[in-house]
Amino acid sequence: RLLIIDFGSQVTQLIARRLRELNVYCEIHPYQNVTDAVLADLAPKAVILSGGPDSVTREGSPRAPDSLWTMGVPVLGICYGQQTMMTQLGGEVHGGKISGGGGTAEFGRAKVTKAADLDLLSGWFADGDEQVWMSHGDHVAKIAPGFEVYGTSPNAPYAILADTARHFYGVQFHPEVHHTPNGAKLYENFVRIAGFIGDWTMDAYKDIAIEKIREQVGDSHVICALSGGVDSSVTAALLHEAIGDQLTCVFVDHGLLRKNEADDVVSMFRDNMNLKVIYAQEQDLFLGQLEGQSDPETKRKIIGGLFIDVFQKYANEIEGAKFLAQGTLYPDVIESVSFSGGPSVTIKSHHNVGGLPEKMGLKLVEPLRELFKDEVRALGHELGLPASFIGRHPFPGPGLAIRCPGEITREKLDILREADAVYIDQIRKHGLYDEIWQAFVAILPVRTVGVMGDGRTYDFACALRAVTSVDGMTADYYPFSHDFLGETATRIINEVAGINRVTYDITSKPPGTIEWE
Template identity: 65%
Template structure:
């Protein structure tokens, strides 16, 4: 992988989407903080640099700046939103607060031809883009010219063609800029000269080599949940280090219906991977009793998870490393993966702080992959489609799909409702068209009539979204007949539920999970 793009992170919640789009075009890239050491940039030797957006204002004292080195390397630079603004300021332009802020859909007027727009947009055309800015470039540095404008940004797209510096006020990385991926490909291929030869087969080879280098002769324990992420991680690790790997599966009592049995069958009997299965449901549910705060629930599950792992690792005979199926979106939503200034949205039980809690070091071979990339890797490794194509499932399990206190009774009710809902989706042939679908048991009871009797039972919410990478999502547009049929089955077959509702919230402003 000689062609590399460096993405400097200024704290945008969607920085990882830039990486995803770049990889989609077959170019390897990495994200580093804006404060990265210059030596690390030199050793990475990028063919181009992309400056991400971010929450700060370049007009504020002490706001982040790009390393001056990137403007001295002779490689192309693309600044996005905040990245455009800091590039303009650092090259002696001006940025000001705008009295016409743009948030959401906007339209770019193409003013001048550029390699950035080649084969994509022509002069005089008007194209939809997605904006999220309160500041704007007010005066361009020497050598730059405007190549696109919008209603609120007279410098919505700018270029210094001689130095191959480009800036856009809009966000090409999000799906709401329909041509954004092709624009980024113009930067990486036409402007930076990348060949686009990075594949998942190449990542597989690199990951196996990296695992062997990190682990050496050490023993590895893998936290196996049975979901896509940990399953792919386990098979990848087994291919890399064989019998040095032992998988530990912890049943915390908050799994989907039949999942515990499936994990044992697939990994112990099909793949012949050494597996320790521990039913710790009483322990987890006992510690969660009466706990309502979602962050506290996550921390209890995370801490208990590690305690159980420590116990099982000791029984196995000790291990040097703990392997996890941590992904990019997990990390960016917890703490900025790169050390940048991203705002924390929620914590994830398998990210952050674990090395201090245990005697093992972490191996996270999927840490820089998105969910759809993990599926591609799983197919590359030969995993069955029934496992690779499964919907995502959170580490804390049903605990974060039961707002308020968790109990075994509620978990059992939700498990049954969720299984019926997924069964209906599969029967309708919609499973693969949906990114993630699940039921939520609300802390609300409502009056109903069942038979001739009054009922006072729980409300079940159904959630289904479409997404590419989990960073943004839209609710799936079921027809009313499907929802009515699913609701009827749940109410008829699950004792404890007498009302069903459907969640149509997108992400943002909501998250996919309820907690």
Template identity: 55%
Template sequence: MMLDIHSEKILILDFGSQYTQLIARRVREAHVYCELHPFDMGLDEIKAFGAKGIILSGGPKSVYEAEAPQIAEELFDLSVPVLGICYGMQLMSRHFGGQVIAAGKREYGHAELLAEGTPGPLFAGFFVDGVSPVWMSHGDHVETMPQGFETVAHTTNAPVCAIQNVAKNLYGVQFHPEVNHTPRGEQLLDTFVWQICGCHGLWTPGQIIEDAITRIREQVGVEEVILGLSGGVDSSVAAALIHRAIGDQLTCVFVDNGLLRLGEGDQVMTTFGESLGVKVIRVNAEERFLSKLTGEADPEKKRKIIGNLFVDIFEEESKKLANAKWLAQGTIYPDVIESAGAKTGKAHNIKSHHNVGGLPDYMTLKLLEPLREMFKDEVRAVGEELGLPHRMVWRHPFPGPGLGVRILGEVKKEYCDILRQADAIYIEELYARGHYDKISQAFAVFLPVKSVGVMGDGRTYEYVVALRAVETKDFMTAGWYQMPYEDLAHISGRIINEVKGINRVAYDISSKPPATIEWE
């Protein structure tokens, strides 16, 4: 009998912290299924969810403010273990009669947590010689203890930084265990979901695949499915997973928009058509996309032009597949979270998502989203388990609009061809010099400006490309990758010598924030 991988799950209530998705990812890394829901989830919904444990996230508000986010009061009476993080701990403290006040000294960044008394089961092994380094981000603190709780730790600035009521399985921490800056934070979250909540780790790549195959077969039956294959990680893994489930009932439509990386279209056809035996229809649409983009320099408008034209072409092809009843998409869990946040007004829209929002009204196909519950790292792990090439599964993120948003301003074929060659040299050298797997995302950007140069005895007036490489764990913040000078010099030399039209290479040393990772 197949295991129900959703039978053990953790509920995370989101109070608006920038780190909430990280909490979910850490729980998933412990091989336990979890879901994010808004803080105002009703008590009946919470009961119906059937969580083995509940985590209350941090948030930007103060619990004593009139408009501060609150939760269903009866949540703490459900006999379910609860862990409150930052705002979540303050909310728990206030509920049980503790006092939360504005701190005289705020704590942002590194702090030393000092143990008090005897740490309970959650904190076993968390302190070494009574101390544990943690990451703080708060301007309020608990001044007086909640009834029935005991203090586990403090810092020199905050009198209460960890609390517990072991009898009721209620725990709170003022710090952020989900971030990498808290070295033993992962251990603490593992202890919560395994030891305190009694989960066993059913959420593994192999069992995710088995579960997905079963659900795909139940949903689709004998009907046919079409999928828009972009060559990116998400659509590629979705295609491989659906093909594993229903074989020739799946047809992929690969729209080659002329905005892909060097040789990418041929690679897609080779991997899926020849190696995996997936039915793939290739549509060469470079001229149509470039024509639509003529004269347009605004990044958001370019994204919408590319996305809308893709839908138009895909619809044209889908009409030729009259028997198809399902449209498959590579939607993943962060897309779902961010899309829901945008709809409820609880998140800011930085740029348009190309694969969220359902189907146009005029399309009658049913929607199939087999990756909808997965984070990107889980998608990659599933892809490898399905036998996709390592370089395809673990390559750096590539935006839906492709080179259309890595060419600043108007998009022209000349610019695409130049950028493709420069980017290919850059990535080739990152692999050759052992940098690629240390970098979270790397790419070249085409700048539509010309600069004066000298080649041989002649003056040149040619284009500029910028190279971007960042390190990040969550893509919410990122630091620029500190490439050795000799490697940068070699890469720059190759690009200038081998790519006609470029005479200058720049290296982007901006962090996120204030810059974004992509330039558009």
């Protein structure tokens, strides 16, 4: 494996992404945890030191473990990583102004000029200078013994340093961001130098994961909350392949699902894939408790609480269950480096079965813990899940409840389901589904006047929502053509009884959120 020691850069995860794209298995560990003993234990084949917000000139600032330098493995230091490499190996780093040079710091695009040939940079400088992304306040003032300069930029005379005998490399810029267009090539060269052959594929991972599951679970029984989303679907399919009938899934229908969703999910897993699925039809329970509630947080809490109760009730009926399977992904697992006063990472607490394992005395099986979302999709493909399932838009745990602002009624939910189905059908027909991160209809808690035929109508208004996003944390509205919007509005009003007005939500996130509640 390749080890990434995280010094707290905002873009450390991108380093891991670039390496996984090269089919190299890597792990991110916060610098505080990587002691000499941990390093020896991890026994990485190569190490990357990330960037970070601290200054190596500050006393007590983070360092790489000393034993790293005598392990005999290639090391690549990026930005802060380069600076700590220099400091620890006998060079010097200064804060502030570069003597004789220009600015004190460098943020943004810069050009690097080649100083000498370097294997790490093969494929670079084909058209002269290379564009890179810089983001640093400090700079290397004296390079460590054994190092030479291979690239310079106006504000970073030591933009690229290397000790080719020991395979230590340091770059001042960030090759992992897309503003360094040739950055992927640099990582490709680094992993080649380190002797990786790129054998981390989901085809290979499937077999390893199956072995691991069998080892962990033995002949015990496993339960899994199946939502029909990509993560829980792939988890269930993988477990089924590993342990067959030792797995029972619980699919809870809370009455807040999209049109045909419950039947589609249950029939696919039960009939097509032969999984044991308990179909918990609890619509009355959920909708009953939600009656008269219009406060968004109250609605969410009711649904989250009931979900746990219901899941527990069904799980208790499964004899001998010792494990709970969850589709936790790598981005949820990576511990973030936090500095006092530094950036803190907000993690959204969504409704899930968290807390249940302890309460029920269950152990966790999390076979996707090492994977990024696109790897999960690739694994789903290996497991034979249909492409239409793997590519589905995210759907929130509280379901249509948060797309029905205000009070929820069965009438509104039925109208919403129909309108949503027409909208998604339109999007698929126009070939736009895969370009959009998420699309749905929200039914508004307002009736407006309209005229249809010769009569007056007084029906609900709805809002169409479609956004593009990378991770759901920020989003932009999707720029549909006016023709598409017009055609869709006409179809919804013609085909869905109860709606006589259609609007399009053009709010980005922030300031809006993707869902309406």
